[in-house]
Amino acid sequence: MKIFAAPDSFKGSITAKEFCDVVKKVCNEKGIETMLFPMADGGEGTIEAITDGLAGRYVSTNVTAPLGETIEAKYGVLDDGTAVMEMSQASGIGYVKGRENPFRASTIGTGEMLYSALESGAKRIIIGIGGSGTNDGGAGALHALGVRFYDKDKNQLFPCPEELKNLDSVDFSHLDERLRHTEIIVASDVKNPLCGENGASFVFGKQKGASDEDKIILDNILKNMADIIAKTTGVDHSEREGAGAAGGLGFALMQLPKVTFRPGFEVIAEILDIEKKMVDFAPDIVITGEGQLNFQSEMGKLPVEIAKMAKKNGFKCISIVGAFGEGYENCLKYFDEAHQLMEEGMTAEYSINNAALLLEKKLNIL
Numbered sequence: 001m002k003i004f005a006a007p008d009s010f011k012g013s014i015t016a017k018e019f020c021d022v023v024k025k026v027c028n029e030k031g032i033e034t035m036l037f038p039m040a041d042g043g044e045g046t047i048e049a050i051t052d053g054l055a056g057r058y059v060s061t062n063v064t065a066p067l068g069e070t071i072e073a074k075y076g077v078l079d080d081g082t083a084v085m086e087m088s089q090a091s092g093i094g095y096v097k098g099r100e101n102p103f104r105a106s107t108i109g110t111g112e113m114l115y116s117a118l119e120s121g122a123k124r125i126i127i128g129i130g131g132s133g134t135n136d137g138g139a140g141a142l143h144a145l146g147v148r149f150y151d152k153d154k155n156q157l158f159p160c161p162e163e164l165k166n167l168d169s170v171d172f173s174h175l176d177e178r179l180r181h182t183e184i185i186v187a188s189d190v191k192n193p194l195c196g197e198n199g200a201s202f203v204f205g206k207q208k209g210a211s212d213e214d215k216i217i218l219d220n221i222l223k224n225m226a227d228i229i230a231k232t233t234g235v236d237h238s239e240r241e242g243a244g245a246a247g248g249l250g251f252a253l254m255q256l257p258k259v260t261f262r263p264g265f266e267v268i269a270e271i272l273d274i275e276k277k278m279v280d281f282a283p284d285i286v287i288t289g290e291g292q293l294n295f296q297s298e299m300g301k302l303p304v305e306i307a308k309m310a311k312k313n314g315f316k317c318i319s320i321v322g323a324f325g326e327g328y329e330n331c332l333k334y335f336d337e338a339h340q341l342m343e344e345g346m347t348a349e350y351s352i353n354n355a356a357l358l359l360e361k362k363l364n365i366l
Contacts, residue, residue, distance in 0.1 A: 003027055003366065004283035004315070006037045006274060008302040009045040010291040010322045013355040016045050017052075022356050023287060026363040035281045037274060039288075041302040042187035042264020043086070043130030050084045050126065051076030053272045059083075061116040063109035065095045066133045073113050082124040083117035086131070087246055091140070093133035093208065100209025102135040102218060103162040107249050111144025118178045126271070128187040128264055129246040129253075135201055135208050136160055137194065137222045138252020145256075146174040161221045170225075170232050172255070180257050187264035189300040192244030194237075194251045195223045200244035208247065222248055229255065265305040274306075279313050285366070286310040289320040293338065295327025307334040320362055322351060339365070 007019040014022075016038035027034045040049040051058060056078040065071045075085035088094070090109030110127075117125050134140070139149060139159035149157040152168040192198050201210065201218040210218055223238075230236035233255065237243055242261045243251035253259050269275065278286065288306040290297070297304050303319050310317035311334070319335045323342040332338050341358040342351045351358060 001285070001366070002033045002035075002281065002283045003285050003287060004035045004278055004281055005287045006039045006302075006306050007288050008039055008041060008290040010289070010352075010355055011044055013291060013322060013352045014359070016040065016049065018356060019289060019359065022359045023363065026360055026366065030366060032366065035277065035283065037272065037277070039274075039302055039306070040128070040264070040268055041300065041305070042128040042189060042267065044088065046086050046128040046187065046264070046268065047074065047076045047084055047089070049268055050271055051078070054078050056084070059116070059120065061113060063090045063112040064106070065109055066091050066105035066107070067096060067099065067101065071095070071109070073109065075113060075117065077120065077122070080124075081122055082126060083120070083122040084126045085113055085117070086128045087249060088131035089113065091134050091249075092131045096133040096208065100133075102205060102208045102210045102214060104160050105134040105208065106136050106140030106158070106160040107132070107134045107138055107247070107252070108140035108144050108159060110249065111141035114141065115144055115176065118176060118182060122182060124183045124185070126185045126187060126267060129249050130188070130264070132246035132249060133208055134249070135205055135210065135218050135247040136164070137200070137225050137248030138246075138250070139164055139225065141249060142252050142255065145176045145179065147172055148174065161218055164225055165217075165221050167221075167225055167228060170228050172232060182258060184253065184256055184259045185267060186242070186250065186253055186259060186261045187267040188242050188245045188250060188261055189263050190245035190250065191241045193239045193241070194226055194243040194248050195219055198244070200248045203244065204247060226251065263300045265300055265302050269305070269309070275309055275313070278309065278315070283315055286315050286317045287320065288317065291322040292325040293319065293321040293328040293331055293340070294325030295330065297328070297331045304331055304334050318365075320359060322355060323348070337365070
């Protein structure tokens with residue numbers, strides 16, 4: 001028997017690599033041949049999936065966290081000079097947990113990480129933009145790349161919503177020239193526009209600490225910023241799909257000269273050439289998984305996409321997930337079998353803390 005494993009991480013529990021390590025252990029004991037690919041779909045684990053998968057190296061750089069402290073962020077560099085990064089390394093929600101302040105939080109650290117890659121000579125940058133802790137419309141990232149924001153008295157504003165509420169003009173004249181020669185691929189599955197009831201503030205603001213009243217204020221701040229930027233550049237990106245991703249970072253990245261937005265799984269699967277490797281290996285079973293199978297899993301999430309790839313090429317696919325969530329029933333049609341680590345009478349905490357052990361037991365189905 002041959003097993004091809006391509007899981008996502010179980011957020012807050014085991015990594016995709018740890019999942020693969022368990023599969024390898026069980027299969028070695030049973031004499032089963034394996035091909036293992038720890039994966040990601042643009043969120044947590046993207047750096048490792050691509051960098052480790054292509055034997056790249058890691059770079060660390062000091063950047064500014066959302067609320068101002070200095071932190072160390074890492075990104076990958078491939079042999080061809082491509083930089084691979086996640087905005088969450090610099091501006092992730094983990095940095096504001098327990099002290100959420102959407103009016104002060106800024107993506108300046110993400111811009112500093114992009115700047116570091118430019119300094120290293122990168123001519124292509126892949127950036128996943130899931131898991132943000134900010135709602136600044138990406139103003140911080142633009143600031144770190146040379147854009148300046150001013151009030152009506154020409155005082156420079158710090159790029160966070162608290163100050164951007166006084167925004168009157170934007171200056172792009174000092175935007176880093178190297179961006180004209182640098183391809184940026186944004187891995188994102190979010191389709192939301194920047195503003196309005198489906199925009200960044202109303203849909204994602206709550207998880208970043210915004211009250212219902214705050215959402216209205218934040219949305220107006222972003223709308224004003226978008227209007228001013230559109231007048232300055234002559235192009236309005238605020239209604240584009242993905243502009244509302246990562247608290248509006250998607251909108252900011254749309255201002256850069258050589259940017260392409262693509263689904264996260266598509267980017268990673270292509271760069272790792274996963275389908276060809278699957279077909280060449282010709283497994284008896286493809287195993288995939290993620291923390292929770294739910295209504296979002298059909299929206300470009302990794303397990304369903306891996307299952308589609310397996311089915312297309314005639315391979316059986318089994319999904320093993322941490323738990324079944326709301327709407328998981330709609331996803332069952334993609335898999336030959338679907339299993340959850342959670343069992344009756346088991347607490348979520350126990351399942352999360354013992355995922356590797358539970359996965360090992362579940363793999364006895366092989």
